Amino acid sequence: MSMPAMKTEMLEVAISPAVAAAPVVTMTPKRAPRAERYARMAKESAARVVPPLIVVALLLVVWELICRRAGSSLPPPSKVFKDTRELILDPFFDNGGIDKGLFWHLSASLQRVAYGYSLAAIAGIALGTLVGQSVWAMRGLDPLFQILRTIPPLAWLPLSLAAFRDGQPSAIFVIFITSVWPIIINTAVGIRNIPQDYRNVAAVVQLNPLEFFTKIMIPAAAPYMFTGLRIGIGLSWLAIVAAEMLIGGVGIGFFIWDAWNSSHISEIILALFYVGIIGFVLDRLIAGLGRIVTRGTAAN
Amino acid sequence: MQAYLKLDHIDKIFTRGNASTEVLKDINLTIEKGEYVSIIGHSGCGKSTLLNIVAGLTGATNGGVLLENREVNSPGPDRAVVFQNHSLLPWLTVYENVKLGVDKVFARTKSKAGRDAWVMHNLSLVQMAHAKDKRPSEISGGMKQRVGIARALAMEPKVLLLDEPFGALDALTRAHLQDSVMALHQKLGNTILMITHDVDEAVLLSDRIVMMTNGPSARIGEVLEVPLARPRKRLELATNPGYLKCRQRVLEFLYERHSFVEAA
Numbered sequence: 001m002s003m004p005a006m007k008t009e010m011l012e013v014a015i016s017p018a019v020a021a022a023p024v025v026t027m028t029p030k031r032a033p034r035a036e037r038y039a040r041m042a043k044e045s046a047a048r049v050v051p052p053l054i055v056v057a058l059l060l061v062v063w064e065l066i067c068r069r070a071g072s073s074l075p076p077p078s079k080v081f082k083d084t085r086e087l088i089l090d091p092f093f094d095n096g097g098i099d100k101g102l103f104w105h106l107s108a109s110l111q112r113v114a115y116g117y118s119l120a121a122i123a124g125i126a127l128g129t130l131v132g133q134s135v136w137a138m139r140g141l142d143p144l145f146q147i148l149r150t151i152p153p154l155a156w157l158p159l160s161l162a163a164f165r166d167g168q169p170s171a172i173f174v175i176f177i178t179s180v181w182p183i184i185i186n187t188a189v190g191i192r193n194i195p196q197d198y199r200n201v202a203a204v205v206q207l208n209p210l211e212f213f214t215k216i217m218i219p220a221a222a223p224y225m226f227t228g229l230r231i232g233i234g235l236s237w238l239a240i241v242a243a244e245m246l247i248g249g250v251g252i253g254f255f256i257w258d259a260w261n262s263s264h265i266s267e268i269i270l271a272l273f274y275v276g277i278i279g280f281v282l283d284r285l286i287a288g289l290g291r292i293v294t295r296g297t298a299a300n
Numbered sequence: 301m302q303a304y305l306k307l308d309h310i311d312k313i314f315t316r317g318n319a320s321t322e323v324l325k326d327i328n329l330t331i332e333k334g335e336y337v338s339i340i341g342h343s344g345c346g347k348s349t350l351l352n353i354v355a356g357l358t359g360a361t362n363g364g365v366l367l368e369n370r371e372v373n374s375p376g377p378d379r380a381v382v383f384q385n386h387s388l389l390p391w392l393t394v395y396e397n398v399k400l401g402v403d404k405v406f407a408r409t410k411s412k413a414g415r416d417a418w419v420m421h422n423l424s425l426v427q428m429a430h431a432k433d434k435r436p437s438e439i440s441g442g443m444k445q446r447v448g449i450a451r452a453l454a455m456e457p458k459v460l461l462l463d464e465p466f467g468a469l470d471a472l473t474r475a476h477l478q479d480s481v482m483a484l485h486q487k488l489g490n491t492i493l494m495i496t497h498d499v500d501e502a503v504l505l506s507d508r509i510v511m512m513t514n515g516p517s518a519r520i521g522e523v524l525e526v527p528l529a530r531p532r533k534r535l536e537l538a539t540n541p542g543y544l545k546c547r548q549r550v551l552e553f554l555y556e557r558h559s560f561v562e563a564a
Contacts, residue, residue: 197387200357203375205401205455215400219391294391 075266083266098250098258106274108250109240112168113282116175117236121229124180128187128228129217138188149181153239157246167247171240178239179232183225190224191217219294226290233286237279303330304491305354305459309363312349323349325517327363329510331459334489338502340550341512342558347495350512351463354493355381367458377405380452384464386444388436394447395432398422401455422454423447425484442473449481453488462494466501475534478505486531499554503546504532511553521558524549 060077067076075083091103131138131145156177160170198220202212218225244253252271259267312324323346331337339347352358354365356375364371367378380401388397398419406415423429426446436444445465452460465481466474482505485492496502502509506526513521526546528537537543 197383197385198389200355200375200381200383201387201389201400203357204355204377204379204381205404206376207404216389219389222391 075269080266080269083264084270087267087270098248098254100250102252102255102271102274105250105252105255105271106278109244109252110278112171112244112251113175113233113236113240116172116240117179117233119172120176120178120180120183120232120236123176124183124228124232125187125225127180128184128225129191129213129221131184132188132191132221133217145181145184148177149185153178153235154242154246157243161247167249171243171247171251174239174243175236179236182231182235183228186224186228186231187221190221193224194220222294223290226286226294230283230286230290233282234279237275237282241275303366304333304335304368305331305493306366306369307350307354307363308366310350310353310360310365311362312346312353312358313361322517323515324353325519327520329520329523331491331493333491336485336492336494336505336507337510338494338496338506338508339510339512340496340499340502340554341518342514342554343497345512345515345518347512347518348463351381351461351493351495354459355379355461357381377401377455378458379461380455380457381461381463382445382448382452382465384467386436386441386448386468388444388447388451390436393433393435394423394428394439395419397436397447398451398454401451405455419454422450425453426450426480440473442469442477445469445477446480449484453484453490458491460490460492462492464495464497467497474501479534481505482530482532499547499550502550503543504534504537509546509550511550511558513558522553 064076064078066072067074068078081088087102091101093101094104127141131141153174156174157170160173160177161167164170164173194217198216202216207215240251241253241256244251245257248254248257252275256268256271259265259271307327307329310324310327311322313320313322315321327350329337339350341347349358353360356365356373356379359373364373366372372379388394389400392400399415402410402415402419402422406418410418420429420432423432426449428443428446428450431439431443431447436447439447445468449465462481466477469477478501484490485505494502494505503526509524509526510520511522511524512518524546528540528542528546
C-alpha cells in the first residue's frame with residue numbers, strides 16, 4: 001500500500017530539478033552554492049510531498065479501522081495488499097485467454113484509447129476548423145453537435161456493435177465518439193477567436209489558405225485545441241473502462257468486471273488504483289505536450 | 301504633380317441592417333513617389349478606415365485606389381502596413397516574423413541565403429538584429445514596433461502605410477522611434493502614408509498634412525504643405541518659425557474650425 005507514496009515521490013524527484021534549475025540558470029548570473037541549492041530543493045519538494053502523504057496515511061488508517069471488523073463487506077487495505085500481492089509483483093504473467101497480468105490488461109485498454117483518441121483528435125481538429133471558419137458550416141453542424149454530444153458513451157455501444165459486428169472496433173468507436181465533441185467545440189472557439197490583427201497580417205503578406213491554416217490558425221488556436229484535447233483524453237479513459245466491461249476480452253474494464261463476478265473485491269480495488277494513476281498520467285501528458293506546443297502563444 | 305498613389309473619389313458607407321452611416325465622403329488625394337503624407341483628424345473621423353481602404357483590408361463603397369495608375373482593391377505586400385498594436389505573431393521569433401513576409405514576396409527572386417541576409421539587413425535597419433531570436437513577449441513595446449516596421453520594410457512596399465504607429469508608446473520611446481522613421485525615410489526614400497492624431501508628430505515627419513473634418517461624412521478639410529528642409533532636427537525645430545506656423549495652422553483647424561463634438 002505504499003504505492004501512492006512511491007509514485008508521488010518519484011514524480012517530485014523527476015520534476016523538481018528541472019523546475020528549480022531553470023530560473024537559476026536564466027535569471028541569476030551567479031549560481032548559488034551547491035549545498036544550499038540542494039537544501040532548498042529538498043525543502044521545496046518536502047513541502048509538496050508531505051501534505052498528500054499525511055492525507056493518504058490518514059485515509060488508510062480510517063479505512064482499515066472501518067473495514068477490519070469481521071463481516072465487513074469491503075476488505076481493509078491490509079487485506080487488499082495481501083490478496084493482490086502476486087498481481088502487484090508480477091504484472092507480466094500470461095497464462096493464455098484473459099488470465100494475464102495487469103500490464104497486459106492495461107496496455108490493451110491503452111491501445112484502444114490510442115486508436116480512438118488519435119482518430120478523434122484528427123477529426124475533431126478538422127471539423128472544429130471547418131465550423132470555426134465558416135458561418136454556414138456552423139449553422140448547419142452546430143445544432144447537430146450539441147445534441148449528439150449529450151448522448152452517453154455507452155449508449156453508442158450497441159449501435160456500433162451492430163455496425164462493426166466485433167468488440168475491438170466498437171470499443172474504439174465509443175472512444176472516438178466520446179472524445180471528439182470537446183475537441184471540435186474548443187477548436188471552433190479557438191479559430192473563431194483568432195484576432196483580426198493576425199488575419200490582417202496574413203492578408204497583407206498574402207498567405208494562401210494552406211499557409212494561413214498552418215502558420216496562423218493552428219498556432220493561434222492551439223491553446224484552445226489543447227483544452228479540448230485534454231478534456232477528450234479524460235473522457236476517453238472514462239469511457240474505455242465502461243465499454244470493456246460490456247465487450248469483454250483483455251482490458252482493464254473487463255478485468256474489473258471479471259473480478260466482481262469472481263468476488264475478488266481486492267483485485268477491483270487494485271485495478272481502480274491503476275486506472276486512476278493512468279488517467280492522471282494521460283492528463284498530464286497532454287497538458288505537458290500542450291505547454292511545449294503553445295510556448296509563447298499564451299504568453300501574449 | 302505626378303500621381304504615384306491616387307485616392308480617387310472614395311466614399312465609404314457602413315450598412316448594418318437598415319441603418320447606414322456614411323463615414324467618408326468624396327476623398328481625393330494624390331501622393332508623389334517618395335513623399336511623406338500624414339492624415340490627421342479627431343478620433344472617429346474615419347482616418348483608420350481610409351488607411352484600411354488603401355491597404356485593401358476594407359473595400360470602398362464608391363471610388364478606388366490607384367497605385368502607379370493600376371487599381372488596387374485587395375491587400376498585398378506592395379502596400380505594407382505597420383499596425384498600431386504591432387500585430388507581431390507571438391509564437392514566432394523576431395526573425396521569423398520578418399521572414400514570413402520575405403519568404404512570400406521574394407520566393408522566386410531571392411535565394412534562401414539571400415532571403416536570410418535580407419531579413420537581417422532589415423532588422424539592422426531598425427537596430428533590432430541583436431534580438432532576432434527573441435519572441436515578441438520578451439521585448440519592449442518600442443522594440444515590437446521596430447520589428448513591425450522592419451517586417452513592413454522587408455516586403456519592399458511601394459507605399460508604406462503607418463496606422464498610428466507610435467500611438468501606444470510612451471513619449472520618450474515615441475520620440476526615439478520618430479527619429480528612426482525619419483532617418484529611414486531619408487535613407488530609403490519610401491513613399492509613406494501615416495495616420496496620426498499627434499500634431500507635433502505630423503509636422504515633424506510630413507511633407508504634407510491632410511486634415512480631416514469630423515465624421516460622419518468626413519471629408520478632407522485642408523491640405524498643408526510643410527516647407528521645412530530635411531534632415532529635420534527635433535530640437536532646432538522647436539524654435540523654428542516655419543515649424544511653429546505649421547503647427548499653429550493644424551491646431552487652428554482641429555480646435556477652432558473643426559473642434560471635436562462629443563457624441564457627434
